Amino acid sequence: MAWFATTAKTPQGLHFGREVQHEDHRGHRKLLLVRHGQTDYNVKHLLPGQLPGIPLNAEGQREAEATAQAIQALPLTTIVASPLERTMQTANAINAGRGLTVREESELMDTDYGVFSGQSYDTLDAQNPQWKRFVTNANFAPKGVESFAAVQKRAVRAAERWRTAPDAGEWVALVTHADLVKLIIGHYLAIPLGNIPLINMDNAAISLLTFHPEIQRAPTLLCFNWTSPALWLSAAQKQG
Numbered sequence: 001m002a003w004f005a006t007t008a009k010t011p012q013g014l015h016f017g018r019e020v021q022h023e024d025h026r027g028h029r030k031l032l033l034v035r036h037g038q039t040d041y042n043v044k045h046l047l048p049g050q051l052p053g054i055p056l057n058a059e060g061q062r063e064a065e066a067t068a069q070a071i072q073a074l075p076l077t078t079i080v081a082s083p084l085e086r087t088m089q090t091a092n093a094i095n096a097g098r099g100l101t102v103r104e105e106s107e108l109m110d111t112d113y114g115v116f117s118g119q120s121y122d123t124l125d126a127q128n129p130q131w132k133r134f135v136t137n138a139n140f141a142p143k144g145v146e147s148f149a150a151v152q153k154r155a156v157r158a159a160e161r162w163r164t165a166p167d168a169g170e171w172v173a174l175v176t177h178a179d180l181v182k183l184i185i186g187h188y189l190a191i192p193l194g195n196i197p198l199i200n201m202d203n204a205a206i207s208l209l210t211f212h213p214e215i216q217r218a219p220t221l222l223c224f225n226w227t228s229p230a231l232w233l234s235a236a237q238k239q240g
Contacts, residue, residue: 077169
């Protein structure tokens, strides 16, 4: 572990190993980042982007309900969602029995893939040079397509808006899309944009950031890509 001592430095004011019960997090704003459940586009490896009319499939509904049930005891105070069907359905599952108003947030919408929307990313990987450049260069996008750098900017604007909203309470759920969850976390953890594709994100997965009241301080990532049950584990067992 010699590399750790020479290359990593903890931000000032933070400490290792502080769990959610610790006073370092008590009363601080929590952002629960939730990816929507599965859709048929996910199964077929198609790019949904901001296309309308893409609901959860039966498995996605089950995933959303399982995640909602698993976090039922969390004292959520605000639920915010991308206005697309799949995210609103997931948000409504999480809101079941809570009586909150699901607030729509357009800046949490999925990446606008423009001409790539609805296409198979497997086919694009094999045949389209513009696509290959797009997915390997976060600052590049063909005309009418949103770059990942641009998506990150609006995603972080939304995260900042809701982590500082005075009336949102302590526990805020942001129900959004895989790209946005990864890009938000990448921003706060200072992960280079070029490394974001290395991050996996499962359907109906939860990640949790906690923010200190001192706005200049970095947040803590308390959990990442958590699902009920663990999708990565069940998938590995099936392959074994």
